[in-house]
Amino acid sequence: MAVIQPFCAVRPTKDKVGLVASRSYESYSKKEREARLRYNPYCFMHIINPGYKYHREVSGENRFKLVRNRYLEFREDHIFIQDDSPSFYIYKQKTRKHTFCGILGAASVEDYKNNRIKKHEATLQAREELFMEYLKTVGFNTEPVLLTYPDSTLIDKIINDVTLTIPEYEFTTTDRITHYLWKLSDPEKIKLVQSEFGKIGDIYIADGHHRSASSCLLAENLKKDNPGHSGTEAYNFFMSYFIPESNLKIYEFNRMVKDLNGLSKEDFLIRLDEWYRIENRGMELYRPSKKHHFTMYLDGEFYSLYLRKTRYEFTDSLSTLDTQLLFRTILEPILGIEDLRNDNRIAYGCGKDNVVEMKSLIDKGKYTVGFGMLPVTMEEIKKIADEGLQMPPKSTFIEPKLRSGITIYEF
Structure with missing residues (x-):
């Protein structure tokens, strides 16, 4: 069984929520960050980039403490207020093509430890520990974990009933996404x-x-630091956005490599022929239509790659995953990419126009060859997680992407 708890969110006042809400820090260009910090005093980035106030970069423990200070200032200035009673929050995003709607609540750490909350990606211990120290110092979290559950008629009905009422928030961001929030109390x-x-x-x-x-x-x-630990403390839970499986949108990441690992174009294609049937598509912007088919862009031309299934052995759910297949047949044995996380010869692109962007970057000489594929499916994600396996990094780009600063979870 999955445990979900209501909580008393700290939230921006209605008149400032559109100014406070921000995307992840990394998603902004340097110029965009500078503009938002300079012209919007309510932007949540002032909290997570506290050194801006002093015109300097601050890192480590000093940054964590300053983040805490900026956050307390936002609370003291009543930019943020806290709800009096525990609630769930229905959060909806409406883009030009998709509508996402789910429940903001608190997921159980015990469910995570007992694998009732299932994982499909590996994590880095150093990064886990760094973010843990950050959370411990600042005392709040504003980025929900995106959790997905099988579609439920009852939950859908409750959400639909709540969303027929007037929302707490309704605002549109500059990327033309309209955001709505309702309290379910x-x-x-x-x-x-x-x-x-x-x-x-x-x-x-x-x-x-x-x-x-x-x-x-x-x-x-x-x-360990709490001799009166009861299991009900806020730190036993983490803020999450629960969304039905059918409402997720999954995009692929393509792969771009800076060189051919010392091979000529002709030698590379001959090596590739061992694993794939290759068709030159010329300038046709080819997109694969089936699993185990790939787009390749090289030297101003598109190619379609069809796996020779007699050459490759499928052994488990991971081996059938296109990102793993590409790694095992091309990136590692031919192009010499062994560490997908840290090798600076490989880069990743995502989104609906990623093949066009990949072509542009290769034409500009930033990369030599690129590969595209179909998106991973939800069923593939579940099979990988159920079997206790881990996907290669950058296997999925999943929407919705939530804004920071709309609901904050304190512990």
Whole structure:
């Protein structure tokens, strides 16, 4: 059974929420960050980039302490207020093509530890520990883990009923996404949601493996420091966005490599022929239509690659994954890419126009060859997680991407 808890969110006042809400820090260009910090005093980036106030970069423990100070200033200035009673929050994003809607609540660390919350990506211990120290110092989290659950008619009905009422927030950001937030504070409806999740077997991390792992470390750390630990403390849970599986949008990441590992174009194609049937598509912007088919862009031309299945052995769910297949047949044995996380010869692109962007970067000479594929499916993600396996890095780009600063979870 999955545990989901309501919480008392710290939130921006209605008149400032559109100014406070921000994308992840890394998603802004340097010029965009500078503009938002200079002209918007309410932007949440002032909290996570506290050194801006002093015109200097601040890192490590000093940064963590300053983040805490900036956050307290936002609370003291009543930019942020805290709800009086525990609630779930229905959060909807409406883009030009998609509408995403789910429940903001608190997931259980115990569910994470007991593998009722299932993972499909590896995490780096150093990064887990760093973020745990950050959370421990600042005392809050504003980036929900994206969790997905099997579609539920009852939960859908509760969400639909709530979203027929006037929202707490309705605002549109500069990327033309409209955001809505409703409070679900009725005790009976809260119990219904919890009861329904209690009937659900496993839920899956779609995005946020390091955040959830760090929250687990934090709970273990604070538990040791608390002789009166009861298991109900806020640190035993982490803020999550629960969204039905059918409502996720999954995009692929393509791969771009800077060189051919010392091979000529002709030698590279001959090596590639061992694994794939190759067709030159010329300038045709080719996109694969089936699993185990790939796009390749090289020297101003597109190629279609069709796996020779008699050459490759499928042994488990991971071996059938296109990102793993590409690694095992091309990136590692031919191009010499052994470490997908740290090798600076490889880069990744994502999104619906990533093949066009890949072509542009290769034409400009920043990379030599690029590969595109179909997106991973939700069923593939679940099979990988169920078998206790781990996807290669940058296997999925999943929407929705949530804004920071709309709901904050204190512990």
